[in-house]
Amino acid sequence: MAKGKGKGMRMPKGTKGGLGMAQQLQKLQQEMLDTQEALGDEVFEVTAGGGAIKVAITGHQRIQSIVIDPEVVDPEDVDMLQDLIVAAVNEAIEKSQTLAAERLGGLTGGLGLPGLF
Secondary structure (H helix, E strand, O other), rough: OOOOOOOOOOOOOOOOHHHHHHHHHHHHHHHHHHHHHHHHHEEEEEOOOOOOEEEEEEEEOOOOEEEEOOOOOOOOOHHHHHHHHHHHHHHHHHHHHHHHHHHHHHHHOOOOOOOOO
16 A cells, blocks of 8 residues: 555645735735725824914825914015924824824734835
C-alpha cells in the first residue's frame, strides 16, 4: 500500500492562516470605509479672534460655513480679517485631520501597513 493513502489532501502550510488574515483584512477595510463615511457626518466649529470668525468643517474637511462678526469688518484693515479667516480655517482642518487619524488609527491598531494611519 502507498504511504498516506486515505489521509486526504493536505493544505499547504500557512493557507488556513492566510484565509483568516484575508478575512481580517477585509473586515478591517470595511470598518475603515464605514469610519471614513461617518467622519463626513461629523461637524466641528472653530473660532478665531475671540469668536470674531467661526468656521464649521466636516470630518471630510469640507467647509460648511464661515461666519464673520460684522464688528470685525473694517475696510481699513482687510489684512487682519483675512488673517483671522486663514487661522480659523487652518485650525478647523487640523481638528478634522486629528479626529480622522484617531478614528482610523484606532482601527489599524498600529499594524504599520503602508498607506494606513
